[in-house]
Amino acid sequence: MTTLINRRRMITSMVGLAAAASLPVPAWAKGTSLPHARNGFGELSGEEINLSIANHHFMTSGRMGHAFAVNGTVPGPLIRLKQGQDVRLHVTNKLEEDSSIHWHGLLLPFQFDGVPGVSFPGIKPGETFTYEFPIRQAGTYWWHSHSGLQEQAGHYGPIIIESAEQDSRYDRDYVVLLSEFTPIHPHEIMRKLKVGEHYFNRTMMIATEGEMSGEMRRMWGEMRMNPRDISDVTGSTYTYMINGHGPADNLQLAFDRGERIRLRIINGSAMTFFNVRIPGVPMTVIEADGQPVDPVEVDEFQIGVAETYDVIVAPQDGSHAIVAEAIDRSGMGVASLTSHSGHVATPPPLRETPTLTMVDMGMMDHGAMGHDMSGGGMDHNMRDTSKLPGDVKVGPGLDMVAPMPMDRMDFPGLGLDKVPHRVLRYTDLRAARMNPHREVEREMEIHLTGNMERYMWSFDGKKFTAVTDDPIRFGFDERVRVKLVNQNMMAHPIHLHGHFFEMVNGVDHMHQPLKHTMVVQPGGTATFDLTANEPGDWAFHCHLLYHMHAGMMQVVSVRPFPHEGHH
Structure with a gap:
């Protein structure tokens, strides 16, 4: 118990410091007692849907911190709609700051798209805004805040729109919503990245330097770049989650022997590309971003932030690990797809961190640089702005040019x-x-x-x-x-x-x-x-x-x- 209280006290004071550095301290950062958000989401459907955004505490896999929870959960509720229906979504903002919801991937009138300053003014503290639009499509989508950095702290959730046509290709249907949680306040993460974009990458850098040859080390140093600078924010501060559950929560998705299961995989993270696989179980991709594609059978895929892929799997009897490994291999989200209640699948170990190559710099190979590797020309080649079109503004905001994209x-x-x-x-x-x-x-x-x-x-x-x-x-x-x-x-x-x-x-x-x-x-x-x-x-x-x-x-x-x- 004392550990929990000390951790809580420490997190509260850290959050307090972060907030004090910029804005007036909000009530949640003053140590005010907040309700605990539940891990995972309920489901809402129908023509009238009520959503409420409020401050909560959230905890998973031993990490605890502040969250913007919707209807008391992280992620917020699964909104299940039907193609052809009309919907009215009443969103109440109980925060002390403006908020919003963007319906990601939905076709709708632009004034209901939910981007403050672009399509509407945002939702003021204490106000309710009603989004109203017809449902013109089917598929797997998601919703999230478009205000400040609220999305990082829990303000997001899944959307399923059922097609007017029946699909007989599967027996069971699950949402697999990938995201991250960090006890560090998002504005503090932004501050750390501004101070030094390698902040969350230090251990990766040290490991890489030990493995590289002297020539490679000199080359990367000359360009002032790190070949393992893959993710700006890493597992050093993130707990990777599936449906609001960190790996220690042992999330289980049940199935019966012989069933075919549709997994609606949504990357609802703020910053993380995930490599998704179920070792030993092939996945047939049937939709990308909610739109039907010809079936493609694969063993793994990389999913960018905000993309969705729907896959069908036919697992053997037993327990199988659904693995969402961060692209920099600094951690993973894990759940068990199991036909035996209580059985938890063992995930594979993390794989070795990948390393960027010349191709990732927009170069075909060493020869394409047009300069001797040992000279000072490489850095010049990477910053040669003369190749850029005239409408690209050259200034301090542009420090790299890919020579041959x-x-x-x-x-x-x-x-x-x-x-x-x-x-x-x-x-x-x-x-x-x-x-x-x-x-x-x-x-x-x-x-x-x-x-x-x-x-x-x-x-x-x-x-x-x-x-x-x-x-x-x-x-x-x-x-x-x-x-x-x-x-x-x-x-x-x-x-x-x-x-x-x-x-x-x-x-x-x-x-x-x-x-x-x-x-x-x-x-x-x-x-x-x-x-x-x-x-x-x-x-x-x-x-x-x-x-x-x-x-x-x-x-x-x-x-x-x-x-x-x-x-």
Whole structure:
């Protein structure tokens, strides 16, 4: 008991210090008694749904801290809807700060999209806001706060929209919502990243330096980069969760012998890419981001922040570990899929941390650098801004240029390109339903830019605060091909609100898979075709929460052009 009280006292004082450094101290940080949030979620359905956002304590796997819980749980409730219904969601904000809910992946009128300052003013303390819209689609989605950094602290939950058509391919259906919990307040994490973006990576750096050859060490040092700087925030502070349960909770998902099970896997984390596998059990991918794809059987896949994949599995009798291993291998979320109540599957050990390569810097190989490796040219080559288009702003917010960015849609994700089993690639995805045929009318390029040392992130070198008056403009119903060019060494999951775009992944254009979030690999490019047929102003951003918060966001404005030829 004393340990718990001491830990509570310590966390309260840490949170207090973090808050005191910036804003007036909120009530929850003054040691005020707060209710404990329950781990996991209940379910709500129907045409009228009530949600309430409030301060809570939360605990899992021995870590405890403050949470923004919705209806008293972390994650918040599963919202189950039916295609074709109308819904009214009444959201009450019991916090001392503004809040919001964004319905991630849902097609709806833009004023109900839930992004403060873009599509509505936000929900003030003590107020209730009603979201009202028809349900136009089916599939697996999720919801989360779009205010400050609340999403990191528990303010998110799953959405299932049942199709009007019956699906006889499975007997049972589970949500597998992946996320993280940390006792450190999100604003304190942001402060630490600003002070030094390696803050949560120190042990990884030391390990790497010991393994590298002298030449490699000198090369990375010359570029002022760390080949294991893969995740900005790691298992040193995060507990990785499945459905609100850390590994120590022994979460079990029951099944009966011979059943086929649909797992709706949602990456609802703030900052973590996960490698998902069930050792010994193949997974058949049937949907990506809620949209049907031709079935693809794999043994593992990497899921970017905010993506969803639905898979069908047919496990043998017994217990099987559902493993969501963080991309940097600093921890994992674990649950047991079991036909024997009380039996907990043993997860595999963590694998070795992967290391970034020349390709992740946008270089084919050493020779592509055009400079002698031992000279001082490498650093110059990585920062040669003369190759950038004129509309990319060059300044302190841009400290790296990929010399030869190339299409990496076929790359399965860092650490999964050398494994012996089958791994999902974007190039494996093919839309199950045919897309309407449309010729591309216009092409554009958007550069993903940043300064990792200063923790500045942007599109085209411009932070969000500097570009709100100059949105990305699309004419209503215009067909545009957008090429995203990643100028740095981190994978970025890029999300467009209010639309599905078609990934240009090499399949015939009538079957390009529909997505709302797409990972752009380090030093690589990724392209999508968009028919801009949802009018209004929409957020467009990196879904790594601290990247968005640091400026990697834009507004996409879809409306009729005032006169012909205005692009």
